[in-house]
Every structure is written in structure tokens, then in C-alpha cells.
Amino acid sequence: MDQVVQEEVKKATEKYGSENVYVILGSPDEDSAEIFAETVTAGDPTYAGPLAGVALGLPVYHILEDEIKELIPEDVYQDQIGLMELSLNKDEIIDAMKSARASQIV
Structure with a gap:
């Protein structure tokens, strides 16, 4: 997730509130989906962007x-x-998303 997208997500969250913003990814594999999910939940793991x-x-x-x-x-x-949907490893990607959401539950 590049810095421009991170900034837009941050602005949308500030404007509408985190309870009104959902992120839908189209990442091609579970690893990138996991990193992007972490970025919008816990913050940019590379410490390089606005998040x-x-x-x-x-x-x-x-x-x-x-x-x-x-x-x-x-x-x-x-x-x-x-x-x-036919060409990607759907099950692994979905498992990564479920894991990301489960790690948010406090």
C-alpha cells in the first residue's frame, strides 16, 4: 500500500470515523493482503508511510x-x-483476512 493510498485512508478515517470506513483489498496473494491489512489496522509495518x-x-x-x-x-x-477468483489462491487469502480481523478483537 503506497503512501498516497495510506494518506487517503487516513483522511477518510479522520473525516468519517473508523466505525464508518471499511477497507476492501484486491491483493493477489495472502502475503500482500496480510501486510495491507496490518497497515490499515495496526499501522504501516515498514514505518515509511503516513500510517x-x-x-x-x-x-x-x-x-x-x-x-x-x-x-x-x-x-x-x-x-x-x-x-x-479462478486464478488466485482464494482460501489462503481469505484465511489471512480472517486472521487480520481476529487479531483486532480485544
């Missing part, structure tokens, strides 16, 4: 998760995401 040391605690999901898929019209999802 360095800033724990936003935002709920984070991946576009491949069923609860997100259900929110998108089927034809749009298939047109935009369908091929990605």
Missing part, C-alpha cells in the same frame, strides 16, 4: 470473500473479478 505508528483499527476484507461478493451484482462481479 507509520497509526493504528486505525479498520475492518478489512478481500474482494474474494463471500460477504463482499454478495454485495456486488453477479454480472459485474464476474466481469471484473471472476477471472481473479
Whole structure:
């Protein structure tokens, strides 16, 4: 997650409140999904961007998760995401997202 995106997420959270901001990732693998999830929950792990040391605690999901898929019209999802769903390791990515959300529960 580059510094520009981090800044936009930070601004949106400041403007709307963390209870009103959800992050939906489209990362191609579980490792990048895990890092991006950590960035928007606990802060930038590289300490290089605007979210360095800033724990936003935002709920984070991946576009491949069923609860997100259900929110998108089927034809749009298939047109935009369908091929990605077939070619990526969906189960590992979803496990990484579930783990990221579980680590937020206090």
C-alpha cells in the first residue's frame, strides 16, 4: 500500500470515523493482503508511510470473500473479478483476512 493510498485512508478515517470506513483489498496473494491489512489496522509495518505508528483499527476484507461478493451484482462481479477468483489462491487469502480481523478483537 503506497503512501498516497495510506494518506487517503487516513483522511477518510479522520473525516468519517473508523466505525464508518471499511477497507476492501484486491491483493493477489495472502502475503500482500496480510501486510495491507496490518497497515490499515495496526499501522504501516515498514514505518515509511503516513500510517507509520497509526493504528486505525479498520475492518478489512478481500474482494474474494463471500460477504463482499454478495454485495456486488453477479454480472459485474464476474466481469471484473471472476477471472481473479479462478486464478488466485482464494482460501489462503481469505484465511489471512480472517486472521487480520481476529487479531483486532480485544
